[in-house]
Amino acid sequence: MKILLVEDNPELTQNVVNYLSAEGIICESATTLFEAQDKILSFGYDCILLDLMLPDGNGLDLIEIIKSQKIKTTVLIISAKDALDDKLKGLDQGADDYLPKPFHLSELLARLKAIFRRSKLGGFDEVVFNEITIEIHQLLAKVNDQVLELTKKEFDLLLFFITNKNRVLGKQAIAQHLWGDYTDDLANFDFVYQHVKNLRKKITGAGGKDYISTVYGIGYKFDPLAS
Incomplete structure (x- = not known):
């Protein structure tokens, strides 16, 4: 938040x-x-x-x-x-x-x-998207009931993606949402790529689909129609 x-x-x-x-x-x-x-x-x-x-x-x-x-x-x-x-x-x-x-x-x-x-979140403490479940207060994310070992930033990133699914999110917008406005002055946002990469690896490693697609030159999109 x-x-x-x-x-x-x-x-x-x-x-x-x-x-x-x-x-x-x-x-x-x-x-x-x-x-x-x-x-x-x-x-x-x-x-x-x-x-x-x-x-x-x-x-x-x-x-x-x-x-x-x-x-x-x-x-x-x-x-x-x-x-x-x-x-x-x-x-x-x-x-x-x-x-x-x-x-x-x-x-x-x-x-x-x-x-x-x-x-x-429509008034709920739990967000369910297909095989992914997020429990807000417990800071817990699961894929097919398997708990994901996420860092706080990875957890926030997953919630940010799911609550903005189907929207293209720029790297700068992601950085500002997760780290604050000071990131506006950074020369690049390579650290965003690393967090997205880690999150994607953990979701697919637990048997989940890879919903995160890269939008070249802009950022990322959480695509519910991912195969």
């Missing part, structure tokens, strides 16, 4: 980033509406953690940008503004949930996982 935290409180930002990172979640941050807008237009995120009171504007304006640009992401509002009007306005504009400050980090994580299940 890849998150953008839009929050101008440096202490809260550091606490959230550290906690989510320890849970295996990539968490980028932005302190202003302008910085957040630049990031969501440049990179993809599974969820935006959005404060309403920002130095240069109202966080609700970011939801309007997300809607107008048809950006595929979810929004969890986190704000000390607990007025009913603000909560209703945010949800009415398209936010997926609202978590008032102060909050426990464990509750934040639970809300994020719930939003991810609803938006990506």
